[in-house]
Amino acid sequence: MLISNTVATEKPALVAYDLWKLYGTHPVVQGVDFTLQPGEILGLLGPNGAGKTTIVGMLYGAVKPTRGFVKLGSTQVQSNGRLARRRMGIVTQEDNLDPDFSVMENLIHFAHHYRILGRAARQRASELLERVNLQDYARHSVDELSGGMKRRLVLAGP
Template sequence: MTEKDIIVAENLTKEYNGKTAVNGINFRVRARECFGFLGPNGAGKTTTVNMIYCFSPVTAGRLTVLGLDVREHPREIKSRLGVVPQENNLDPDLRVLQNLLVYASYFRIPAAVARERAMELLAFFDLDDRTQEKVDRLSGGMKRRLTIARALINNPALVILDEPTTGLDPQARHLVWQRLRRLKERGVTLVLTTHYLEEAGQLCDRLVIMDRGEILEEGGPGELLAKHIGREVVEVGGSDTGNRIGANPGQNGPAMASGRDEKATALPARTIEARNEKHQPPSDWETLVLSRVNHLLRGHLMVGDNLFLFPRESGQELLQALQAQPVHFFHLLLRPATLEDVFLKLTGRGLTA
């Protein structure tokens, strides 16, 4: 561990009733960064953060938080963390300010200090005009901001957020993101789990992509895109084979220049089996397309009836080459690459988010 490593996991493993939920993972979280765990439900994200904040014991491996071993110093670690659970667990019988003051008492923070700190946090999260409001009268976004504010009452150096914006509308989600960025600017280390692709891309300096209890890849969002996909993706949507093969060049509709809106995009909501060289044989139209434009590709992936093409250099050049082929497509789409493309390439499928 270096002075900059605030969390170190070595061969970290968690088992429940003989089933492995986290399988020997390794990662390090640096001070003052936002580190993310990206993956669908069941990937092991929440189980991992539960071990970090000493809620769930480690089965095997080593885990240190703030330089302390979680097995030997759980109480001290908990006292120095802020934790935002996946579900808001505010006290509905208390008013907004009271929720923070009662929570502060658990850390034995003096009353005057707690009140001053609580008012600062409520102002920071735009809740200072709601101090006497009952919690059950708040909107979902307000409740989430209050839950995060409560997690900061003990002035932690490390804050863990489990799916911080799940269930929020886009406006509320972006307001939470804005406040989290400001926290990081103040020197707070953030660790979050998410299945929202834009959330990971917007907030995380580095992240790990998890699936089935294992880490598939680690790096910054831009680094992962550059390594696995590139800057752009061309989506090719096919139709029935008779309409695809032998159509006149130029019959393809105009390509969309802008990418799919990734705001609040989660990992696909149902299992999608992907086909590439290691899976079932390609269709005639897929074979034809790949044979004609292969020299322009750094890779490709087949998902359902959609062919995802990763250009070596220019997406526009690849698009024009496709439009000139004697194949009729349902659609052609040139768009920016996203972390979803990385996940699909690594796993060959999408899982329920």
């Protein structure tokens, strides 16, 4: 699934070990194993029904594996899903952007979910826009962004 030339000198960022998911007696995911080092990126490719969404759900704690485990750094994802999700960036097929808000307003709105308000929310939103290289689009409508730019904005949201 992942081919890497990285020499394992750092502690793994993400480990999936022997992940299985059965719905009833029907196996959806069988024996998925991989290790990601810091800075590596994972892409899951496969036909519809191959279990990609189920694997991603197991990686961030939304789906409990039938067998196996996932570790994000030293955090066991199955027992600490909320902590793992705060530390992980996930971009799904659908976005939750509000087309009535500007790019900056969307991030400020997201900040409120984390109880970051006022000047602190604007500051954090500015930092995140810079991190995903969208600072020049802060006042633009979400509808003016390309699909890739929207994905980056969604990733910046948490």
